[in-house]
Amino acid sequence: MKTSAGTSRRLGTRGQPEESRAAILKAAVAEFAEHGIAGARTDAIAQAAHVNKALLYYYFKDKDALYEAVLDQVFSGLRARVVPVLESKLPPRQKMLEYLGAYFDYIAANPRFPRVVQAEWMQSGTKGSAHMRRVAQEYFRPIFEKLADVLREGMEAGEFRAVNAMDFVPSVVGVIIFYFSAAPLMKTLMKVDPLSVERIRERRAFVLDFISAALFV
Amino acid sequence: MKTSAGTSRRLGTRGQPEESRAAILKAAVAEFAEHGIAGARTDAIAQAAHVNKALLYYYFKDKDALYEAVLDQVFSGLRARVVPVLESKLPPRQKMLEYLGAYFDYIAANPRFPRVVQAEWMQSGTKGSAHMRRVAQEYFRPIFEKLADVLREGMEAGEFRAVNAMDFVPSVVGVIIFYFSAAPLMKTLMKVDPLSVERIRERRAFVLDFISAALFV
């Protein structure tokens, strides 16, 4: 139900186009996460989505555009969860905790997302790729700046230790994200499943405590 | 090709085989770091090493074996720096600080290494790839266990807060590594060069302080 009022467009459609598109996107997230941008195979995506490969190119311009759509889905979801918290009127300490929790929960609910992002980090070495810059501008900059505000506020209130946002923010992201992208490796190293429900609950508590201890006075 | 006049270092004739091998390996590190394992091009490696592509296959079985050699170089270097510290007789607090510093310095001196590793994380999604397990066994397990010992010791001495090694270790790695793999993105976001010498010095101080605050009582 997405035909909005106004000019009724003539839809001589069969099947559910939205379903196909969504299936493709979902399969693409998995494939890109698992093999990276260069390693992802369009045939594999089509097969996983139970769809002919040409349909990928019917809905998306090319592999790159499909990857871009994947990035948008991942980051718009993150933004939707996290920005409301940062724009709320909580005191800095609690706002930070809420932010950390929201971020963690989003990643925990979608453990393959970090890998999609890592694939993007990878994309081009020293200089940033084309849509890395776009993603940075559209998603990261606003979040980063709001987060820097919270830090400033907390430091002025004497509740936070003195930290540089340029140091603090990537550290937090690293702590949250790295655990999940390293999970397969950890699985081979320990007996415990790093992604079991209890483990994730423990991990969440640890992350909040760890960063609290590092940031709060 | 560089069949130029003059005495430009012409590897390729029967000069130093070790030099050729080393040149290939160095070029491979850069290429794998920049494009990941699937994105790396053997032609590009050969060209960067000023060597015929067939020579890669003279020294290394195939692309995969070359990547394995790259992994070994990266991780044996890390181990060489870090294990002596962990086996020294320092008190836990100082041993931990030494370890963090050594780790950080190794990565800072080779900022592309994290990307090589990320490429490996990526390699296979849920289950670990063949040589990820090997790397884990050969390099990570011993380091991890020694580190867990330090933690236990420090906690028993009442110098460390109560932390689970399974939580603490990947968090530390994440903090150290992520900054470098995110550097290209940060460069587009801030005015400061995240890899300048002063910035790296600042970053080092931050990391030590950040983790100290999070771990020490």
Place this chain on the structure above:
DNA sequence: TTCATATAATTAACCAGTTAGTTAGATTGT
């Protein structure tokens, strides 16, 4: 109600460019 028509959705088959890996031989120090 019926039926031709337009068009969205979907596919099988194909193609051109790329890439890992090979082969057959050349070069060089000893």
Place this chain on the structure above:
DNA sequence: ACAATCTAACTAACTGGTTAATTATATGAA
């Protein structure tokens, strides 16, 4: 001479992307 080192040229397989045809549905005139 001869083996270690190195290369130009080649190939088999793969992969992103295209094309031409096909199916299903809505629309509207008769």
